[in-house]
Amino acid sequence: MNPYLDRQLMARAIQLARQGIYTTSPNPRVGCVIAHGETIVGEGYHVRAGEGHAEVNALRQAGAAAKGATAYVTLEPCSHFGRTPPCAAALIQAGVARVVSAMGDPNPQVNGRGIAMLNEAGIATEVGLLENEARALNPGFIKRMTTGRPWVRVKLAMSADGRTAMRSGESQWITGAPARQAVQRLRARSCAVVTGIGSILHDDSALTVRAAELGLANAEQVAERQPLRVVLDRQGQLSPNARILQQSGRTLWMTTSDAERSGAERVAAQLSEASIDLAWVLDYLGQQEQCNEILIEAGAVLAGGFVAAGLVDELVVFMAPTLLGSHARPLVELPLEAMAQQQRLELTDVRQFGDDLRLTYRLAQR
Ligand code: AOF
Ligand code: ZN
Numbered sequence: 554m555n556p557y558l559d560r561q562l563m564a565r566a567i568q569l570a571r572q573g574i575y576t577t578s579p580n581p582r583v584g585c586v587i588a589h590g591e592t593i594v595g596e597g598y599h600v601r602a603g604e605g606h607a608e609v610n611a612l613r614q615a616g617a618a619a620k621g622a623t624a625y626v627t628l629e630p631c632s633h634f635g636r637t638p639p640c641a642a643a644l645i646q647a648g649v650a651r652v653v654s655a656m657g658d659p660n661p662q663v664n665g666r667g668i669a670m671l672n673e674a675g676i677a678t679e680v681g682l683l684e685n686e687a688r689a690l691n692p693g694f695i696k697r698m699t700t701g702r703p704w705v706r707v708k709l710a711m712s713a714d715g716r717t718a719m720r721s722g723e724s725q726w727i728t729g730a731p732a733r734q735a736v737q738r739l740r741a742r743s744c745a746v747v748t749g750i751g752s753i754l755h756d757d758s759a760l761t762v763r764a765a766e767l768g769l770a771n772a773e774q775v776a777e778r779q780p781l782r783v784v785l786d787r788q789g790q791l792s793p794n795a796r797i798l799q800q801s802g803r804t805l806w807m808t809t810s811d812a813e814r815s816g817a818e819r820v821a822a823q824l825s826e827a828s829i830d831l832a833w834v835l836d837y838l839g840q841q842e843q844c845n846e847i848l849i850e851a852g853a854v855l856a857g858g859f860v861a862a863g864l865v866d867e868l869v870v871f872m873a874p875t876l877l878g879s880h881a882r883p884l885v886e887l888p889l890e891a892m893a894q895q896q897r898l899e900l901t902d903v904r905q906f907g908d909d910l911r912l913t914y915r916l917a918q919r
Contacts, residue, residue: 555590559625559653562586562593563683566625567655569598569607570690575741575775576601579843581694585611586625587618587649594618606631608640612647620648627687629658629680632666641670651677655687659698692866693744693845702835703844705864707856708739709884710871716881717853722755731907732871736850737766739869743780744844745805747834749855750786759796760850781805781842785829785855787822805842807834831862857886860896860916868898868914871906 569584577583577599585607587595595618597610605613608630612619624630630640630652644652652671657680658664668678688695693704710727711717718724726733740746741762748760764776779802784791789810791797797804798816806817807829813819823833838844849859859865870884889895898914905911 558591559682562588562591562623562625563627563653563655564686565593565596566607566627567683567686567690569596570627570687573598573600574690575738575769576778578602578693578744578845579697581628581691581845583607583626583628585627587611587615587622588625589618589622594622603636606637606640609637609643612643615647619644621650623651623653624649625653625682627655627690629654629656629663629665630667630671631658631660631663632670633662635662639667639670641667644671645674645676649676651679653679653682655682656680656684659695661698691845693847696866697839697843697845700839702839703744703847704866705835705847705849705859706739706743706867706869707849707851707859707865708736708869708871709856710736710873711884712873712875712877712881714876714878714881715884716877717884718882719877720880720882722751722852722882725756727873727875727877728871728909729873729907732873732909732911734766734768735906735911736871737762738769739848740780740850741767741775741778743846743848745781745783745838745842745847747783747785747838747847747849747851749851750784750788750790751852751854752850753784753786753791753795753797755852757796758850759800761800761802779803780848781838781844783807783834783838783847784817785822785834786810787824787827787829791817807837828858831859831864835864853882853884853886856884860885861887863916865916867901868912868916870912870914872910872912874908 566584566586570582573582580602584598595611595615599607696704746760760782764772782804786808789808804817807820807822822829902913
């Protein structure tokens with residue numbers, strides 16, 4: 554048992570898991586390596602719900618060589634019959650000698666039972682190697698399993714003076730093509746893209762993932778799975794001709810209107826005061842739609858509403874090298890007056906895309 558080797562092989566399992574970033578939902582992204590010492594005999598990752606789990610794919614590659622080997626898995630092997638049979642049983646059956654997992658499975662159907670099954674069969678187990686890296690693969694799955702709500706990411710594009718649109722609402726385009734490609738990838742990894750009627754009325758956005766704009770080798774395959782589109786439209790102002798209604802995949806229209814819109818599924822919205830209850834929206838998407846990660850692409854009012862309600866996990870701000878001036882709209886509408894009310898953020902990542910910067914911030918949940 555060499556700790557350096559263990560880390561190296563778990564790092565490889567995490568790299569494999571990442572290959573499922575655009576396709577596994579509602580399941581987590583999981584990778585697995587099976588090795589004798591430093592010799593890898595099998596590798597696998599979870600591609601799509603309903604298909605083989607990471608361990609099963611790696612075991613298939615290893616064949617008889619799995620006997621006596623160590624399995625490195627980024628998530629505790631499952632113990633339940635879901636869409637597929639339990640991986641813990643498959644590992645036992647294959648004669649694996651030791652299982653190292655990066656983290657426990659927060660799914661209440663598993664939650665320690667996978668490890669217990671392995672131990673009962675006499676297999677040595679360890680949990681927690683590269684746990685932070687493994688958790689970063691699945692912020693949405695972990696949050697949904699523990700709270701019933703999705704991981705909420707708000708995407709915003711601004712000028713260097715922190716403005717997002719002209720007074721008229723005009724906003725196309727602030728950022729360049731490389732930043733827009735990054736946004737396409739954020740959409741593609743999300744289970745749902747949420748917007749407000751204001752953005753739809755103004756930009757008539759389609760909110761789709763477009764293969765040609767992803768810049769990925771497997772772009773066609775990724776774009777086959779369109780994230781659920783969600784429009785918050787309390788008064789029912791969505792035009793029957795809106796582009797969002799003409800796209801492949803599903804659109805949810807959350808409204809108090811009892812009209813119908815062909816191309817959308819109407820959901821009777823729950824109100825809080827006079828507006829759609831944003832916490833209810835998250836409960837709905839987590840529990841009715843099994844959404845792990847959602848992306849909010851909206852104007853300053855709705856984005857500000859989610860921030861003010863303490864419902865945002867992550868802000869992704871693209872900053873373009875331009876000034877839009879003092880008549881232009883702010884990044885988020887937050888009616889604050891005193892420094893004591895400020896919403897502090899934790900900067901977690903900075904990256905350049907073309908001429909633009911991408912700033913990623915975490916928000917503490919209230
Ligand atoms: C693993 N390895 O690769 C994945 C796991 O409906 P199923 O059969 O696909 O099971 C889904 C659940 O299994 C999911 O909620 C999570 O708890 C676990 N996912 N487990 O051992 C994998 N994807
Ligand atoms: Zn499994």
